[in-house]
Amino acid sequence: MVTQRSYQQAVEQVRNRLLVASNRLWSNLGSYRDSDIDRLVALVVPHVQAGQIQIANLTEAYFQAVGARAGMDVRYVTGGRGVPAEEVYRRPATTMYSALADDKPMALAVEEGATRLASLISTDMQMAKVRQAQRSLESAGITAFVRVLTGNENCALCVIASTQRYLTSELSPIHPGCDCSVDRLPAGFDPERQIINSDLLELTHATIEQKLGASDRGARDLGLGKTIRDTPISDYTDLIVTRTHGEYGPTLAWRDEQFTSKAQIEALQ
Incomplete structure (x- = not known):
């Protein structure tokens, strides 16, 4: 198998x-x-x-x-x-x-x-x-599926997406460079429920709020105004979530990419 x-x-x-x-x-x-x-x-x-x-x-x-x-x-x-x-x-x-x-x-x-x-x-x-x-x-x-994270480090948008139930009809990449996998819902999970992993969802938002002072529940706006070739995409793709320990929850780091300056990051901290 x-x-x-x-x-x-x-x-x-x-x-x-x-x-x-x-x-x-x-x-x-x-x-x-x-x-x-x-x-x-x-x-x-x-x-x-x-x-x-x-x-x-x-x-x-x-x-x-x-x-x-x-x-x-x-x-x-x-x-x-x-x-x-x-x-x-x-x-x-x-x-x-x-x-x-x-x-x-x-x-x-x-x-x-x-x-x-x-x-x-x-x-x-x-x-x-x-x-x-x-x-x-x-x-x-x-008719429904779950996104599966592919490693220990994933952008915050993908981590938040992995806590949600999605409809098969809505299946698509969620951002450029996304490498999330796809799987059926956990055995016995009610497909009418939206949240699959509420603990990880809350831990991720709490960690973002602790670091930045705020967290957008829509997983888009961190004040970066991030775009790729003039197309707006979620600022959360610049936040990397590392699940280092089941007891401590996720930790955060910034992705080192040209469209996020040091000044922008420091302004959010």
């Missing part, structure tokens, strides 16, 4: 292999001119789509234990964006060119392009996972 942990590990291996290979390719493109980007797209897109198919098959295999019989639809699991992949995977070059236009050093511009490429791949892997999970759960007649 496939366990949730072995399923997570298999998905992570697929994603990590792609990230390592694509980063190596990006780093060795050479001049980063149009012909180099054409080569990047021609090499990366088939590998990304193969990774999406692999992850979809792993997901269907996991949910077969609860009666999933959806099968895997290639166009569905690779078409989550509604935009041709050949267009999507030119975006790292656009990010790099924009950085150069802002007079950033070439090395930094290349690094920003690499970060964009990794984000695109991670999100495409996650979309394939959740789109297949949705089909698999629906084929088994399962």
